[in-house]
Amino acid sequence: MSATTRARQQRLTRWAVLLVVGGLFALPLVSMFAYSVRITPQNRSAFNSWKAIVANDQLRHAIVTSLELAGLTVLGMLLLLVPTMIWIRIRLPWAVRLVEFLCLLPLTIPAIVLVVGLDNVMSWVNYLVTTGPLALTFVYIVLVLPYCYRALDAGLAAIDVKTLSEAARSLGASWTTVVLRVIVPNITSALLSASFLAVAVVLGEFTIASLFFYDNLQVVIALIGLENSNVSVATSLAALIFGVLLLVTISFVGGRRPRQEVES
Amino acid sequence: MTDTAAGTSPRTASDRGIEVRLDGLTRVFGSFKALDGLDLTLAPGELVALLGPSGCGKTTALRIVAGLDDASSGRVLVGGDDVGGVSANKRDMGMVFQAYSLFPHMTARANVEFGLKLRKVGAGKRRERAMEMLELVGLESFSERYAHQLSGGQQQRVALARALAFEPRVLLLDEPLSALDAKVRAQLREEIRRVQLDVGTTTLFVTHDQEEALSMADRVGVMRAGSLEQIATPHELYTAPATQFVAEFVGLSNRVRAEVSGGRAQVAGSRLPLLDGSVSDGSGTALVRPESVMVSTDGEPNGEVTSSSFLGAISRVTVRLDAGPTVVSQVPRTLAPVVRTGDRVTVRLDEAAVLVVAD
Numbered sequence: 001m002s003a004t005t006r007a008r009q010q011r012l013t014r015w016a017v018l019l020v021v022g023g024l025f026a027l028p029l030v031s032m033f034a035y036s037v038r039i040t041p042q043n044r045s046a047f048n049s050w051k052a053i054v055a056n057d058q059l060r061h062a063i064v065t066s067l068e069l070a071g072l073t074v075l076g077m078l079l080l081l082v083p084t085m086i087w088i089r090i091r092l093p094w095a096v097r098l099v100e101f102l103c104l105l106p107l108t109i110p111a112i113v114l115v116v117g118l119d120n121v122m123s124w125v126n127y128l129v130t131t132g133p134l135a136l137t138f139v140y141i142v143l144v145l146p147y148c149y150r151a152l153d154a155g156l157a158a159i160d161v162k163t164l165s166e167a168a169r170s171l172g173a174s175w176t177t178v179v180l181r182v183i184v185p186n187i188t189s190a191l192l193s194a195s196f197l198a199v200a201v202v203l204g205e206f207t208i209a210s211l212f213f214y215d216n217l218q219v220v221i222a223l224i225g226l227e228n229s230n231v232s233v234a235t236s237l238a239a240l241i242f243g244v245l246l247l248v249t250i251s252f253v254g255g256r257r258p259r260q261e262v263e264s
Numbered sequence: 265m266t267d268t269a270a271g272t273s274p275r276t277a278s279d280r281g282i283e284v285r286l287d288g289l290t291r292v293f294g295s296f297k298a299l300d301g302l303d304l305t306l307a308p309g310e311l312v313a314l315l316g317p318s319g320c321g322k323t324t325a326l327r328i329v330a331g332l333d334d335a336s337s338g339r340v341l342v343g344g345d346d347v348g349g350v351s352a353n354k355r356d357m358g359m360v361f362q363a364y365s366l367f368p369h370m371t372a373r374a375n376v377e378f379g380l381k382l383r384k385v386g387a388g389k390r391r392e393r394a395m396e397m398l399e400l401v402g403l404e405s406f407s408e409r410y411a412h413q414l415s416g417g418q419q420q421r422v423a424l425a426r427a428l429a430f431e432p433r434v435l436l437l438d439e440p441l442s443a444l445d446a447k448v449r450a451q452l453r454e455e456i457r458r459v460q461l462d463v464g465t466t467t468l469f470v471t472h473d474q475e476e477a478l479s480m481a482d483r484v485g486v487m488r489a490g491s492l493e494q495i496a497t498p499h500e501l502y503t504a505p506a507t508q509f510v511a512e513f514v515g516l517s518n519r520v521r522a523e524v525s526g527g528r529a530q531v532a533g534s535r536l537p538l539l540d541g542s543v544s545d546g547s548g549t550a551l552v553r554p555e556s557v558m559v560s561t562d563g564e565p566n567g568e569v570t571s572s573s574f575l576g577a578i579s580r581v582t583v584r585l586d587a588g589p590t591v592v593s594q595v596p597r598t599l600a601p602v603v604r605t606g607d608r609v610t611v612r613l614d615e616a617a618v619l620v621v622a623d
Binding site for chain 2: 167168169170171172173185186
């Protein structure tokens with residue numbers, strides 16, 4: 001009797017907490033949506049601001065740029081981090097701490113300081129690679145290192161990298177094969193979460209792009225906010241929803257491991 | 265060797281095996297010499313166990329043979345060819361590790377097929393060969409299972425099948441049974457030996473478990489501080505240890521004072537023949553096996569039982585001799601109930617040769 005009462009109480013508490021926390025999260029989002037569809041002198045019909053997201057050329061370009069940046073950053077980050085982290089685990093265990101420290105550094109350096117330091121490097125990037133906004137890829141790869149390192153580290157810690165790669169080597173696998181066919185398939189969820197974090201960071205990045213005078217999504221959102229705040233809020237909300245959808249998709253894909261398919 | 269393509273009919277022991285020679289292998293880690301001029305030759309098809317305490321360099325030796333570590337100096341010759349410059353993935357050596365090493369995202373069969381796939385063996389042949397290997401280790405019905413759905417013993421059997429599927433020139437076993445419980449270990453021991461004899465692959469087996477080494481190997485090499493202390497057949501190693509270290513590391517030994525004269529040792533009232541390597545004259549310590557110590561209840565008592573432990577088929581009885589030393593004796597089950605703590609018993613030594621070392 002008392003057990004069922006307690007169970008019901010627990011359920012109630014759980015729902016209450018969920019409601020309060022959910023409300024706290026939902027409130028600003030709902031407000032944003034309400035604001036984006038509010039009729040004002042600038043915003044003649046309710047969904048004008050949402051239409052503007054695709055209709056506004058500048059914004060559309062910025063969205064494409066940010067998505068390209070996100071994609072390139074993920075690619076660059078994975079190519080840089082995955083082989084490095086596997087290699088130090090197998091061959092240079094003493095360097096693990098050093099690499100961890102280096103990867104966490106960008107977190108402790110303010111963006112403005114980073115920009116001052118990067119200025120020289122960026123002029124070389126502009127000279128050698130591109131003067132377009134995609135030059136930011138190189139900065140963003142550095143910027144996402146702390147988050148991605150953590151995610152990948154957790155994934156690699158869950159498997160015995162050394163033994164698995166030695167086993168593969170003794171069976172005749174080249175290093176490329178070891179990484180692509182033995183390690184990577186076993187850290188897919190870590191790769192996905194690292195990628196998601198990178199995408200989230202890149203889509204939300206404002207300071208560095210703005211200081212280097214590049215138009216990415218956040219810079220343009222801020223710009224539009226100056227003339228039409230409804231559109232700017234609608235775009236912010238859209239970017240947020242896009243991020244959430246990405247997270248849900250990734251966790252859904254990452255959750256489907258072969259082992260679980262067999263067990264069911 | 266060109267005929268590494270798997271899927272060919274199993275070859276017999278004589279044409280499978282290849283000679284492996286370790287020539288003056290030395291490996292230095294900083295100031296620590298893990299290997300100090302190790303020389304060892306494995307005859308074609310032979311199973312040699314390297315036995316020794318942890319840190320004696322046995323695993324380092326195996327890893328150098330596998331190409332997973334580099335020797336500071338010395339050579340590894342396989343079939344007469346120096347493999348020093350050959351990377352691990354080109355050495356064509358199957359290896360079973362102490363830690364579970366099955367690829368978690370692949371089924372048992374896919375694991376076994378992995379080496380064949382890398383050697384571009386067609387899907388049909390690959391599957392056939394993998395099933396054949398799984399059958400050899402008695403796991404054909406587990407072919408579609410993932411590592412986490414297999415027990416530790418089953419995982420190591422799949423690992424063995426995987427290591428042998430591509431018909432490697434040499435099989436390397438790095439304490440493959442250490443992670444398993446005692447019963448599975450004993451069972452798998454026999455199975456590995458059976459499979460090894462079946463395929464006839466020259467095998468280097470590293471272990472710290474003497475029972476494993478003695479029961480499986482053609483020859484056992486006892487290692488100490490980076491080099492071989494003695495290499496011999498299990499029987500010879502046990503009955504005629506060359507050094508004190510071997511006598512004490514392999515099996516139990518009683519340490520009893522001995523007087524050596526005229527090529528024989530006077531030990532606890534018995535005159536015993538000497539093993540090579542004993543001190544030739546004067547006093548020393550004899551290393552006597554427990555099964556050479558006979559305990560009986562008839563005759564003139566010369567000691568008192570201080571403890572007795574029942575081990576199933578045998579019992580171990582500790583006797584304090586009136587002359588001073590305490591000896592451990594291994595007595596058959598039939599005698600065990602008769603001998604109790606505090607009993608006066610007669611102890612006499614079997615006429616087996618003993619090693620007498622200087623004090």
